[in-house]
């Protein structure tokens with residue numbers, strides 16, 4: 383579904399953050415991306431989400447060469463990639479429900495066509511009773527689940543999550559992991575960037591480890 387071949391990335395004239403990185407993300411796969419702080423996990427997610435271009439190598443996303451993807455093509459391809467950022471990026475002046483509905487509203491869809499999907503998805507992530515509150519009153523775990531719901535509302539083929547358990551206690555981390563596993567069982571590929579060894583030990587999944595710019599994969 384997505385493949386990287388000998389990808390390298392540097393910011394400006396800085397050092398190469400990623401070097402000769404090669405891997406595949408098969409359909410319906412579940413994998414972790416790990417490595418020390420500053421190793422380049424967020425950078426790798428940004429390459430996957432196409433908010434950065436590689437300085438070297440070849441990236442193929444859904445059969446398309448990344449180098450040939452124009453600004454015009456981006457929204458269409460990004461619809462197939464759900465992303466949960468480390469800092470959630472919820473809009474503070476909108477309710478939980480409105481935040482999750484936003485990607486569809488931006489696309490000009492008629493609210494009647496998606497209202498029940500938004501409500502269902504919020505119930506699925508356990509926020510059925512928090513739909514009409516503003517983000518300021520939500521806990522870290524609740525905000526994380528709003529961000530996950532928003533990333534899933536367009537039924538992407540892959541979900542990317544950057545440190546999804548970074549701001550929550552172990553029981554909530556376990557709950558989030560169960561959500562990711564359930565999502566994966568229903569057919570969505572999942573890639574979770576994390577430092578959390580305890581989290582990774584709870585699932586049999588491929589681990590991609592970044593160290594000194596290189597990627598080592600453990601199946």
Ligand SMILES: Nc1ncnc2c1ncn2[C@@H]1O[C@H](COP(=O)(O)OP(=O)(O)OP(=O)(O)O)[C@@H](O)[C@H]1O
Nearest residue numbers: 393396399417418419420421422423424425426577
């Ligand atoms: N926009 C940028 N411009 C220049 N350097 C950057 C930029 N973003 C990240 N870096 C550098 O790239 C390296 C990798 O950063 P990145 O955030 O990808 O690491 P990470 O593995 O996600 O770290 P963490 O686990 O702490 O979130 C770091 O040395 C960082 O300082």
